Amino acid sequence: MVVNGSKAGVSTAPPHELNVRKFAESRASELKGLHSLIAERLDNNFRSQRNKRRRTTGHDDRVAKKKFRKRRRVGAEDMGKIDSVDKDEKKNSRRVRRNVELKKNPLSGFGTSGDGTKRLRTHVWHAKRFTMTKLWGFHIPVGLHGRGRGSRALMKKLKHGVLVHDASYYGCVQFEGPEDMLVSVLSAVLVPSPSTCSEGVSHDILAGTIFGTAMLHHAGKPSFPPVSPVTYMWRPVQQISTNTGDVSIDNFHGEQNMDDSTIIRQVWVWIHAAAFKEAYDALSSSLQRQTDRAQSARVVTREGQLAKLELMGSKVFQLLQKTLLPASGSENSWHLKTCSADEHDDFGESEKTSISQNSQISSSAVVSLVVKDPRALTKKGTVIVRGQKPLGLLSNGECQIEEQTVSSCPKNEAECACEYNDLWDTSKGVCPPVEESFLSTEKYHQHKEFICLGHKSSESQNASVDGEYSRLCPILLLKNENHEDSITRCSIILPLSWVKAFWLTFMSNGAHAIGLREKHWVACELGLPHFPADFPDCDAYSNVVAMEAAALRQKSRLLPPSKRPLEVPIAPPWDCVRLTSGKRSSEVGNSGSQVEELGTQDEKIDMSKSSSYEKMETSSTDCHGVPFEGNIARTSSMLNNFLNNISGDHFLLFPKIRDQRSCLYKLMKDEAFLKPDTTVSEVQCGKTQCYIRVLLRAYKEGVFEQGAVVCAPDVADIMLWKARSQSDNQQLQIPQSSLKSYFLQLPSGKWELQIPEDPTRGETYRWPIGFITTGFVRGSKRATASALCDASLLSGLRKEQWKALPVRQRRKEIYVLVRNLRSTAYRLALATIVLEQQEQDVKFM
Template structure:
């Protein structure tokens, strides 16, 4: 093809400037022709018809202005003219005032409603789409509108997308002081306490590379009711660079050491809003008792916020929406952080492909970042970090990005949030800036763009410090990560994540996900905490209100809320009566049980509205379970906490008949009234749906043989319909008690409770699992009975249990798996 070089080239781009007058003069003949056509059709009468004027005079306010001018002339001679005008001015409506208030974005603090309830920064977004509820002093999104269904579609999005939840209602408490003093404070209130015996895990937590999880207790009272599960992280040791004879020397900041030589550190403890007040008081008392005032406790409520991302594509969305302030041309920033983590953990990721680093780096990783404002990102700018194209436009933006990154020096990090961090640019200013940039590109130059940029410089910021917390990932579970950021930046990042594919969820949907993953959900799965009593009281009140709306003849069966944990009784039998001891009673009828409860309530002075505290404790670590068994001389029980030789111990005890006989003949257990509960996962053996609050009972050997036989599929154990309402009796004090039937015919279907389900099945799950708490000694005895009754080839690690929903008469067979036998600690939560 021959190209004519003498012919001038015509630019395909639009002109840089458009002259409107020249454009109109060139089209003058066309405009005059159109005007003549319209004039002929209207007979040169361009006035609007009278019958059409009523539709166009609704906006005319000439009458109102005439009245106002007349009123002004009458009051012109009055000396109090201004005061009277203020009286006649119309007040701003509540809707307008509230809209103005919610659009504000102060640097710290939550805006509140009339009763003092706090609103999240994303309150307007959630209130338009979610059912809101008042909980723990906040307006919190409960879930999508409807009857509480939609779990099947949610689980599908969990496996193929990203879910986001605004957890800004979590509070943060900062502990400051010498490092050894802070360690003593944590050892007195946390279970498990941070210890040097943890090895590399303790060193990584202390250096700030990973965060830790534990259960908070009062000072020196680990066996007392716990407060809440918490997440804690240390601020990394800061390094400074000094210039010495032309060389840069990296050394620790000398300001972090006091006169005694102890290192001054900072520590964050993240706490759920349901227990924030109680936890803050416990930490403050611990600082005073354990350090004598050398360490202090500072509340950061209203300074920080948290966004939780859950789903199979959470990492991809985080990498896309959180570009760092510095330009990384060779690879994405997330992989670079993973490589940095690889250097922090030598030997763990050696000879590992880059694609598998994300799943093999240490869990609970903390990644500090300074990221750009997501509103300034475009598809072309994002392609710089992923593809590295080299067209003209991208090359221009690449140079600009590198220039901006040079100005981000010593910006600080999120640990200085209490001292103040610049809020993001207002939405109107950001939109106007993007409008100017687009006009400048197409050739419509704007002269005041630089002036507009100078006005907002210093008042707002284009960069935000964040902390990216990577939660533990198992091969069969979904990815989870949390983003801790300043409170003033939440709305910006929330809108960016939602517009790029993240699906928002509320408390109800988050509870479903926790059950699907197999993690406990606070406070529903923590009956030993005071927050559990509060949430159960709210559920009972809501259920009673719904029942009062129905006629008395159609009201549903009243069930105990919360479950009557006192009904789980410990009856120690002699060694010769181990068989079927769990379901045998020693003559204690309903009158004895009711009388004992009445006396106990009268002594305690409980009223109808008083919530009975949870009696007992929940063992959430293998060490606490072993200590409990050793204290009551019950180390021989068939409980196998997570140990190194567990895989060899379990089959050995399962197949050793002589050893089982020796365990059955061992006596001397001194349990008394102490009850230790363990968290278990329950699966249905064949069929059945286990609901929240269902009672877990101990089956007989005949029940297991009948259910597990292949020729008997329709076996069902039921209690009589007549005894359903009298199975749990509500006392005048408001407490529920178990009534043991006296009729021998009814008593045959009675099975002794050993625990209750705290989280029921999720509809639509492929592997439905229920979370429950069962008494440890009763579980061990139940396992011993089953291993003795069944042949060795039919024995299982799981324990057979019976589950009955509160409003059902039928028992269903289930398989219970003790969590502490699968992992060493059960402190991870959602």
């Protein structure tokens, strides 16, 4: 107790309770003066103004009385039986029952609606703010309400803030077994396989320090299309007990013990919900093919146990520094800076270890952490706290001002940190977080005690939580590769029961939530492929496109015929590209006044059909909008194999190979290469087309939409476009009459390419070489689109352009023409081949 020096025995410490009546009596003169001032201004009229009254009927019970009278008339014969007991037994309304169900936080599993559709743990938060849709068996947020705009504001938030996406619909498959067996199983279904990576990368992946991305295929079924892109990670070896002699596989399939030289490893494979079932079957069949040691391993699903939150933006690490506080006593390889050395002296030395540069964390790194409940960490603010020598509230001395962060961690925090030292052990069970109501009550009593209200022996100190709850959470932090220096992408893997605790904390600290539509925009801005929009060779793409086409048809039927938009193919007719390959090959063959014999018998038939322009017109009925047929080269090795199989060493495609400099610039600046008198030769490709992903940007102007057709320009088109001034309105475009007949829909529902019979229309016709899978994002300063184009046709275009243009005007980009399906104008664009910039194109969002 602090004693005033002038008056002995008089305490100046603030009282624990305030008597309101005594306080009002001591300030009676001040209150009367204030009342007189207000009365003078209001002219003694204290009635509320009529236009400012609350128009509500909450106080009116006439509706309840009316329902009661109606119930009396219906059940007049047994009126006495209507009592309070019957009211309690009455079934609650659907709204009340649904709110109670959605507030539950079980350890595992998703809540489901009446038709079995799963709900995310953040469903209530998203349903109040986002447009929801039923997709892939989940209620998934599509985006903010409206017409699908807002991309300009989203790009600003990406550059100057943090975006958060709840990716809990991703499924996790866990492999358990000997290391050599798991490597062989993954190598059979993943492209690129872990064994084909460089020695350093392969060692880091097996050690569990970084994660890998690859395309999942069906084992032993080369003709089957790929399943989906996946992310896989290994459990670190140092976190597994080396005493394998005591490890048994009783939980697997047998009871025999493993050999002392064998270590049981675990691998997680994260799969998109659109292809989870197919991917799980492919992984299971790949494991069953290992007949020699199949009994020593197993594959299980962790769906409904783990969740995934994706963060992207320029201030991701600033958000993590404010929300993730590693628990003291946990052995973490990396810690986030949460406070300075002068603040929170009771924290351990490990928590003060900070990292200020993001470059210290390598790309694709996997960091295991045990963090405190983020809801217990409030925003730092300037508050009045008690020091070692508290001063009276009514004294004239200066109060001690400090920054306080309220933390409500248990005393045995170190023991809990050792208990949950890794997220891989959550299959044994993880305690859910403390309920929000208990935390609110606890913070309320802490605040009352802080401002010296209430007794010290308040009920907050004696309060206890019913059930098993925890204030610590094990997580895995994954840092994705940065495609821009200012944009950081991270993923947090955590138990499903902790999703709402982290989500609400991120929202309260300035993060912006996004849905599927906004996530697609971010992927286009960063130049990353987005699943399933940029993977037409997967079955998930066909399913999504079919649903989108059905929705557009239903929406079009509701409009009158005069206002219905032009019907275009939603799924691009990829077979049209094969016609372009045959046409260009025939042109090269006819340069010597006759068609040479090339390729197999099937290729000869195609060449005979396309030996002249008139014969090409008759082959238009062979091109239908069938599902995607072809291969997409997503790694440099796949593109090299394609070039080797067709003897395409002279093709001007330069995939970036590891530890080898590209010769693209060397040949581009070589004056003796491709002289004007050099004959450009083409090699007839095989039956299977090979596509590569390119990034398109407009040469001068134009907006490229999803589904737009990419065409091969003539050299004259490029010269005309480069010479045309900004004020010149002359553009290359097809006739308006041929816009509806460019793609014609057959009675079977498929689309075919129509070749114009009129020679005047044929002058403006340009042959397709690919289609755009992701269009421009409005408001983006980069304005790039993603497309898939035929590799051989791109090589031919590069040869023609390098041959026609001077050496100083040669570019590594390839000039192409792009036309939106509902537009007649062609736009000149520059295509950049992704595999010439990086070795692999398997990074996705």
